[in-house]
Amino acid sequence: MKTILIIDDEPGIRNMLASILEDERYRTFKAADAPDAFKIIETETIDLIFLDVLLPKMGGLEALEQIRSTWSDIEVVMISGHANIDMAVKALKLGAFDFLEKPLSLDRVLTVCRNALVVGTLRSENRILKHFPTDEIIGESPEIRSIRETIRQVADSDARILITGENGTGKEIVARALHRGSSRSSRAFVAVNCAAIPEPLIESELFGHEKGAFTDAVSARRGRFEQASGGTLFLDEIGDMSLAAQAKVLRALQESRIEHLGGEKTIEVDARVIAATNKDIEQESAAGNFRQDLFFRLCVIPIHVPPLRERAEDIPLLLFHFLKEFHAEHLTFDDSALENLCAYHWPGNIRELRNCAERMSVLCRGNRVSEKEVDSFLQKNSANQPEVLVQNPESLFNLRYNEAKESFEKNYLQFFMEKNEGVVSKAAEAMGLYPSNLHAKLKKFGIKEGK
Numbered sequence: 042m043k044t045i046l047i048i049d050d051e052p053g054i055r056n057m058l059a060s061i062l063e064d065e066r067y068r069t070f071k072a073a074d075a076p077d078a079f080k081i082i083e084t085e086t087i088d089l090i091f092l093d094v095l096l097p098k099m100g101g102l103e104a105l106e107q108i109r110s111t112w113s114d115i116e117v118v119m120i121s122g123h124a125n126i127d128m129a130v131k132a133l134k135l136g137a138f139d140f141l142e143k144p145l146s147l148d149r150v151l152t153v154c155r156n157a158l159v160v161g162t163l164r165s166e167n168r169i170l171k172h173f174p175t176d177e178i179i180g181e182s183p184e185i186r187s188i189r190e191t192i193r194q195v196a197d198s199d200a201r202i203l204i205t206g207e208n209g210t211g212k213e214i215v216a217r218a219l220h221r222g223s224s225r226s227s228r229a230f231v232a233v234n235c236a237a238i239p240e241p242l243i244e245s246e247l248f249g250h251e252k253g254a255f256t257d258a259v260s261a262r263r264g265r266f267e268q269a270s271g272g273t274l275f276l277d278e279i280g281d282m283s284l285a286a287q288a289k290v291l292r293a294l295q296e297s298r299i300e301h302l303g304g305e306k307t308i309e310v311d312a313r314v315i316a317a318t319n320k321d322i323e324q325e326s327a328a329g330n331f332r333q334d335l336f337f338r339l340c341v342i343p344i345h346v347p348p349l350r351e352r353a354e355d356i357p358l359l360l361f362h363f364l365k366e367f368h369a370e371h372l373t374f375d376d377s378a379l380e381n382l383c384a385y386h387w388p389g390n391i392r393e394l395r396n397c398a399e400r401m402s403v404l405c406r407g408n409r410v411s412e413k414e415v416d417s418f419l420q421k422n423s424a425n426q427p428e429v430l431v432q433n434p435e436s437l438f439n440l441r442y443n444e445a446k447e448s449f450e451k452n453y454l455q456f457f458m459e460k461n462e463g464v465v466s467k468a469a470e471a472m473g474l475y476p477s478n479l480h481a482k483l484k485k486f487g488i489k490e491g492k
Contacts, residue, residue: 196222206346209390228272254303369402463491
């Protein structure tokens with residue numbers, strides 16, 4: 042939902058404009074003067090401003106100049122009951138989108154409003170594409186806009202960043218966007234999946250080794266910290282790293298130096314570290330599964346990527362983006378079909394949506410996708426749903442390791458909670474867990490506890 046701010050010292054004009062715009066499903070804020078308006082802009086996401094020329098405390102043209110210099114992404118439409126050509130020309134030169142005379146025409150207000158919002162969105166997307174020309178962060182939900190703004194603010198710093206979010210939400214895309222927006226963009230972006238490296242090999246993988254350091258070390262090898270020196274090291278699924286490996290990573294971050302496995306020489310490294318996890322690291326730390334000192338080292342700036350079900354308004358944008366990728370942009374959808382797509386839970390998040398779009402591009406026979414067809418695609422995708430996995434365990438083998446592990450764990454917890462009528466202490470005893478650990482796991486998977 043787009044948000045519009047109305048700045049006018051006449052209550053009748055403010056209320057009339059707000060009523061018109063709210064009828065068109067816009068969200069509105071009202072201010073009687075520029076200082077009050079600036080406070081609103083600082084605390085709310087504003088897409089468009091209707092600004093009166095004659096205002097107390099600060100004139101409209103002066104306010105326009107400040108808005109365009111401080112909040113350049115916001116389009117401004119000037120309104121006045123005492124307009125002249127010189128004033129209109131000056132306003133347009135200062136960056137106003139348009140100039141409307143009072144009394145305001147309903148049709149003219151709505152037309153200018155729609156056009157200004159379209160231009161604002163295009164400018165925003167153009168700016169984003171200039172910074173992030175390949176892996177676009179698709180979406181216009183408040184959460185995604187906030188992530189893009191955070192990236193813009195912190196990309197060119199060396200601050201360490203911890204990206205959290207469920208599997209398939211796009212954490213690596215965020216990490217790559219941070220790298221591309223930094224002064225390190227011309228150097229390497231090195232991604233490491235910490236969950237995929239066996240424990241005996243993690244030290245060699247991260248820090249390198251000398252020839253003969255272990256049985257299969259037939260030659261010396263540079264580790265990922267060295268490979269990323271001058272660039273960015275992305276530690277994905279950091280929450281699955283063992284405590285012993287965490288201690289070694291912590292030391293490397295503290296000293297900016299490493300040693301090869303089996304070597305004695307100290308090597309200085311300059312890699313900006315971005316970490317990501319699908320776990321609640323604070324809870325993992327409290328449970329003793331993750332070092333608290335490493336958590337504080339990594340989480341200088343946190344970025345949370347929400348699951349797709351929490352930003353359903355972005356689903357059509359992502360869907361059409363993927364259909365274009367698969368050369369199926371000719372497909373159109375019934376309203377009820379899109380509603381079903383937006384209402385679906387998407388346990389696999391963006392990865393699952395992309396797979397669904399690819400399936401549509403191959404299997405859809407006509408150009409129009411009906412509600413029934415969408416439902417059939419979602420049912421085929423439902424192999425990711427836990428209740429299906431219980432009945433059909435072999436479908437676990439269609440998932441990535443972490444997804445299969447999470448699906449099994451959720452089913453396992455649900456089984457024992459139901460068997461013990463939702464009583465945490467009884468279920469924990471049956472599973473061999475401490476109740477405090479079980480509480481954390483239930484919260485993670487959204488499983489309700491009994492009374």
